[in-house]
Amino acid sequence: MTVALLANPAARAGGGTGPAERAAERLRAHGMEVAIVSGGSAAESTKLLRAAIELDATAVVVAGGDGTLHLAMQEVAGTGIPLGIIPVGTGNDLAAVAGLRELDVETATDTIAAGVTKDIDLARVTRADGSTELFGTVLASGFDSRVNDRANAMRWPRGGSRYNIAILIEFLTLHGVPFSLDLELADGTREQLSGDLVMATVGNGRTYGGGIPICPDADPADGLLDVTLVRPAGRLHLLRLLPRVYRGTHTTVDEVSTRRVRSIRLDAAGVTAYADGDPIGALPLTIDVVPRALRLFTRDSP
Structure with missing residues (x-):
């Protein structure tokens, strides 16, 4: 080799x-x-x-x-x-x-x-200008993209605790943003949604930010993407939701909804999305799945 x-x-x-x-x-x-x-x-x-x-x-x-x-x-x-x-x-x-x-x-x-290798899916982002880019883990837009922005600017501490601190700071200015979404669901049907969201997250993998299971049921080899949407609520209420996010049990809360999709178009004014922890483009963006695009050395069985 x-x-x-x-x-x-x-x-x-x-x-x-x-x-x-x-x-x-x-x-x-x-x-x-x-x-x-x-x-x-x-x-x-x-x-x-x-x-x-x-x-x-x-x-x-x-x-x-x-x-x-x-x-x-x-x-x-x-x-x-x-x-x-x-x-x-x-x-x-x-x-x-x-x-x-x-x-x-x-x-x-x-x-x-x-x-030992296994083939996993990747997600493809298409920007308004037609340019494309792949990502492997999670795309964040809204509150969690602002957390990424703040965490990347911090020089201390290192590791996952950086994200924890950035989350708490961003909670001070937490607010919903008007989103428009166009989804192609797993069964091929389409769904359009609009309204204020705190965040709209698209997962090829389960976790971001050093292990936070924001899309806890995502399977990077199932040919689909998992979408987690969080609607506005009081800051204190959403702060109480955080421990459930870290446990991956937040998807049953009323303010949280999930979808499993083949593709999704996200649009919101003034929102920059992050993928794999780095900025990937301003909304609107279209994200679709590229099945088994990446061969990965793994400790697990293929």
């Missing part, structure tokens, strides 16, 4: 480089050829990774979080080239799909060396 190992360009002088080098050494010990790829920016890293794939890479490994994985999946989706994960990020939600979560270079590299 010839591996292109992408190290998070934002962590070259910090948490990403050390784990990448350790992972490379361990993969080489398993008899693999490994080249570390890390540009000075996301664009440069993309260019270098693309060149490595075109040259001879038969697998791609990412030492980083969901944002760096997001970059890599744009290049490997639909190619059959398997993607491995060394979880070094803040959230690591796609790593959880692969049976990984915390940084454990030995477990992560041994998972890759074992060669």
Whole structure:
């Protein structure tokens, strides 16, 4: 196996480089050829990774979080080239799909060396200008996208607690936003919804923000996307809802509704959506599923 190992360009002088080098050494010990790829920016890293794939890479490994994985999946989706994960990020939600979560270079590299893979779906975002981009975990719009924005701007703390603090701060200005939604449901029928929402979330995977199960029943290999909608209520009432969100039991609350869809169009003025933890575009956006687009090294059975 010839591996292109992408190290998070934002962590070259910090948490990403050390784990990448350790992972490379361990993969080489398993008899693999490994080249570390890390540009000075996301664009440069993309260019270098693309060149490595075109040259001879038969697998791609990412030492980083969901944002760096997001970059890599744009290049490997639909190619059959398997993607491995060394979880070094803040959230690591796609790593959880692969049976990984915390940084454990030995477990992560041994998972890759074992060669067990499974094919999972990706979600495709189409912007108003016709441009498209894929994501693997969750798209957030509304309250949770503002939480992402605040969490990304914070320098401390690291890890999932950053999102917890950002959630509490954003609660101080919590408000509903007028949304219009056009959904293609799992059975092929269409549904149109409009009204104020606190948030509209589209999940290919179950979790975001380092393990928050916002779409608790999502299956990234079922050919569908899960939608979680939250209607406005008093701040205190929604604050009491938070513990249920962390347990994944919020979908039975009156203010929360869910749908399982093939595609959805989201529209709301002044709302920027986040996917895989990074901004992906201003609404309106259309999101549809791309079945079995990504081959993932996994600790689980395929």
